[in-house]
Amino acid sequence: MRISLNWLRELVEIKLSPEELAETLTMAGFEVEDIEDRRTWANGVVVGKVLERQPHPNADKLSVCQVDIGAGETLNIVCGAANVKADIYVPIATTGTYLPNIDLKIKPAKLRGIPSQGMICSLKELGLPTDVDGIHIFTQENLPLGSDVRPLLGLDDVILDLTATANRADALSMVGVAREVAALTGGKLSIPEPGEVSISKNTGNLTLKIADTQACPAYIGTVIEQVKIASSPEWLQQRLRAAGVRPINNVVDITNYVLLEWGQPLHAFDCDRLKSVASSENLTIGVRFANNGESLKTLDGQTRTLSTQNLLITANDKPVALAGVMGGEETEVHEGTQSLVLEAALFDSVAIRRSSRSVGLRSEASGRYERGVNRAELEIANRRALSLISELASVILVQQEIADTRPHPSTWSRSIALRLDRVNQILGPIDLGEDTGELQEQDVERILTALGCQLTPSREDSNHQPTWSVSVPPYRYRDLEREIDLIEEIARLYGYNRFCDTLPEKSEGGYLPLDEELIRKLRAFLRAEGLTELIHYSLVKPGEDRQIVLSNPLFAEYSALRNDLLSGLIDAFQYNLEQGNGSLNGFEIGQIFWREEDGLQETEALAGIMGGDRTVGKWSKSGREEPVTWFEAKGTLESIFRQLALEVEFQPDCRDNRLHPGRTASLWIRGNRLGIFGQLHPQLRREKGLPDSVYVFQLDLDVLLESLGQDEILVPTFQPYSTYPASDRDIAFFAPVKISVSEIEKVITKAGKDLLESVELFDEYRGENVPEGQRSLAFRLVYRASDRTLTEAEVEPVHNKVREALVEKFGVNLRS
Secondary structure: OEEEHHHHHHHEOOOOOHHHHHHHHHHOOOEEEEEEEHHHOOOOEEEEEEEEEEEOOOOOOOEEEEEEOOOOOOEEEEEOOOOOOOOOEEEEEEOOOEEOOOOEEOOOEEEOOEEEOEEEOOOHHHOOOOOOOOOOOOOOOOOOOOOEOHHHHOOOOEEEEEEOOOOOHHHOOHHHHHHHHHHHHOOOEOOOOOOOOOOOOOOOOEEEEEOOOOOOOEEEEEEEEOOOOOOOOHHHHHHHHHOOOOOOOHHHHHHHHHHHHHOOOEEEEEHHHHHHHHOOOOEEEEEEEOOOOOEEEEOOOOEEEOOOOOEEEEEOOEEEEEOOOEEEHHHOOOOOOOEEEEEEEEOOHHHHHHHHHHHOOOOHHHHHHHHOOOHHHHHHHHHHHHHHHHHHHOOEEEEEEEEEOOOOHHHOOOEEEEEHHHHHHHHOOEEOOOOEEOOOHHHHHHHHHHOOOEEEEEOOOOOOOOEEEEEOOHHHOOOOOOHHHHHHHHHHHHOHHHEOOOOOOOOOOOOOOHHHHHHHHHHHHHHHOOOEEOOOOOEEOOOOOOOEEOOOOOOHHHOEEOOOOHHHHHHHHHHHHHOOOOOOOEEEEEEEEEEEOOEEEEEEEEEEEEEOOOOOOOHHHOOOOOOOOHHHHHHHHHHHHHHOOOOOEEEEOOOOOOEEEEEEEEEEEOOEEEEEEEEEOHHHHHHHOOOOOEEEEEEEHHHHHHHHOOHHHHOOOOOOOOOOOOEEEEEEEEEEOOOOHHHHHHHHHHHOOOOEEEEEEEEEEOOOOOOOOEEEEEEEEEEOOOOOOOOHHHHHHHHHHHHHHHHHHHOOEEOO
């Protein structure tokens, strides 16, 4: 909110400079984002009178003016404005004046051969908004020549751009800021108290019909006749401009002025137009929620389609305004307006927030209603507006109707118990220079009294410390609810910088938890394999089995929690292809959620996706792509497991219908299911338009981390290399297809464990000369000892033992 210091000084005594006041407010929680010193905009600009105006001899659009600024001799000034003429008072920028808004320093100059000794200014050149295309002409008569123009234009002012926190709705008004300044500085308040206004008839054709009293607990409608629409006086226009509001006419300007002064939104309807919309002389102003499909053209010229979330003001049940947001164009005040209905109302903050959001429209009024308007000062703001309209528009107040369902005024305040020892316990010691101390009883009473609270001492607590019953003023009812709120106010006004700060006596080096350190290693290994880390929202579309659906989602497409990571990775792969980014190779670590019979479950998972040609250059392949094979994708996983020193077993699996039933494996560690790995199902691949070879995996991170937590993995032991040569043996046999290679490798390893160093499958053959239902497998076995060179007599018995174990276990047909 923009705060004019000239206006603020009328409401509260200020002894601080603008910079000091800005610092004080900022330290108290009201951030001053900018200080706009308008005094520099027209420093050196004075009042002058144009005595004579002649056309320029060498230019059609220029004039040569003789100007008197009360300096003894007239100035010769060349002016290009079309509205310059004799006998007018104008602002004159004299020689040497600097105008910061147009970055111009006035110097003696010649314009088309005629000397010019200054410049006649427009409002734009002085930094003020205006609709006039030309110089500014003062409307006042007999102005002292040579006097400073700044008081006449409202440029003898400083504007503070102040931001209030969301809980301080009272600070969105000049009166609220004045109260805060008084509490911070001890300045005397001078808040205007509008007198009672007299209603001449108090009878008429206006009635009120409030359909939802919770959404609109109070409504005051006043019928005003014999209105004379005109421009507002200069003082009112200057205050509105200082606040960033464009002056329109006296009635609209007064409603905006009261909004800024008291924080109470008001709206003026053209009464005759209301009757025209209502098609009746008898006018019923109503407040109700809109029906689906109703429409209203608002003051910004847009026709808005309404929903049941929009609160409306109606005339005989026909929409005329969005309650608390913006009025309707059809009933706005205009130059020919002769009668008014002035609305002063309270609306529920939640109802206005929903209404404003549903039509995508925010206004100064809605911003205040959303935070909460002070219900205790509705009548004061209404009287203030009526007295100003009576003064500036020469009106007659005909009728006033009130619909009020607010609770009794005795409930507009609340009492909160406050304990001095609790205050000091929360806030800690205060800095007294060379010593420290505690807040005293008189400090608490002084601060809270300055905020408008009433303190009544109550019995001392068990520690013989003072306690109070604190009565909160109505304008702070919304944000002062508990004892801790009062303690916060005490700290804020006493000054956070006046409390002691303490640091730990001894700092210690930090460390990463084991799980976090292992996850970082895991991420590094995945990146080293060429996978990019991806991050998706945890919220997804509903419709899956065992999904957890939110009861209050922001959007329908994000209304459920994901129960795996694979769906997001598949969609990301498809999106990258569609965007021309090629195949995606990535991984994600995140939470997944699902519903069980015994409640809701949550765990952390690791998933990845691989596909397409992973090589960078294609020149060596004549431009042909070579998709990743199943074994290459599996090798990527095995490489990561090998770096983590994990022995993971792959077993056939076909439970996930998104994966190819013959190219899917479940992963196991020491009998615990780790996850799944496989190729995408051809049907899913066709639906998504994906390449032939796309592979995914998903691992349970808890199982993985638990396996990595074994001591032998965390602290690996060194095993020396053998300096003696190895002895290789090949073995080939026919084996049933249903027997997996991993099972065969287990038997070979167990049988030759004393001397066997490694087992490698190097050939598989199916076809001619191979019995039906079998395949030919060839393994290379490497035998080695760490302390000697093995002899044939030592290797052969072990190798025969392997052969016998294969025949006994699987019934293989040995070929070598």
